[in-house]
Amino acid sequence: GQQLNQSPQSMFIQEGEDVSMNCTSSSIFNTWLWYKQDPGEGPVLLIALYKAGELTSNGRLTAQFGITRKDSFLNISASIPSDVGIYFCAAPIGSDGLTFGKGTHLIIQP
Amino acid sequence: NAGVTQTPKFQVLKTGQSMTLQCAQDMNHEYMSWYRQDPGMGLRLIHYSVGAGITDQGEVPNGYNVSRSTTEDFPLRLLSAAPSQTSVYFCASSPYRGTSKLFFGSGTQLSVL
Numbered sequence: 001g002q003q004l005n006q007s008p009q010s011m012f013i014q015e016g017e018d019v020s021m022n023c024t025s026s027s028i029f030n031t032w033l034w035y036k037q038d039p040g041e042g043p044v045l046l047i048a049l050y051k052a053g054e055l056t057s058n059g060r061l062t063a064q065f066g067i068t069r070k071d072s073f074l075n076i077s078a079s080i081p082s083d084v085g086i087y088f089c090a091a092p093i094g095s096d097g098l099t100f101g102k103g104t105h106l107i108i109q110p
Numbered sequence: 111n112a113g114v115t116q117t118p119k120f121q122v123l124k125t126g127q128s129m130t131l132q133c134a135q136d137m138n139h140e141y142m143s144w145y146r147q148d149p150g151m152g153l154r155l156i157h158y159s160v161g162a163g164i165t166d167q168g169e170v171p172n173g174y175n176v177s178r179s180t181t182e183d184f185p186l187r188l189l190s191a192a193p194s195q196t197s198v199y200f201c202a203s204s205p206y207r208g209t210s211k212l213f214f215g216s217g218t219q220l221s222v223l
Contacts, residue, residue, distance in 0.1 A: 004152075040216070040217075041214075041216050042200050043153070043212075043214050045211050048210050092208070096168070098210070099169075100145075
C-alpha cells in the first residue's frame, strides 16, 4: 500500500516545550489528516487539510499541507500533560479508507 | 451519546478457534470499516462497507470475514485464529464514503495463543 513515513518515532520533551513532527510520502495526496490516540482509546481527528500550502490551527495545534502534496507537518505549542499520546498522519486511499503513518509517540516529562 | 461501540474489550483465543468482534454505531453512518493496529505498524485497513449489503477488502483482509446486514452493525469474524492475528482491532465509521473524518471505537485487544 501507499506508505506514509512519519518522524520522529518518539519524542521525550519537557512540559511547556513546543513539538514538531512530520509525515512524508512518495505519493501525492489531496488530503492530509492528523489523528491523536490516547492510551486505551481509538484515534480522534485533530486537523484535516485539503489544499496544498494550507495552514490550519486547532487551539495550540497547527498543521500544514506541503506545497508538493507529498508531506505534512504538525506543531504543538506549549505542551501540556494531556498532549501525551500517539499522533498519526493519515491520507485517503481513494475513497475507500485511510492509510496511516506508524505514529509519533509523545511523552511529556513534568 | 454512544457513537461507535466495540465488544469485547479484551479477548484471548487459542490457535484455530473462531470468534466475532462486534461493532455497532448509532449515528446512521453509511461507511464502516475495520483496522488492526500492531506495534510500530500504524493502523491497517482490513475490510470496509459503504452501506448495508456491501462490503469490500482493504489492505490486509486475509483471515477475516465481514458482513453488513444492517446500517448499524459491522461484525468482524475470525474463522480460524492464528497468532499473527494478535493485535488491537478498531472499528470506525463515517457519514458517507470518501470523508476523512472517521469516528473510531475504543478497540478490542485480541491475543491468540
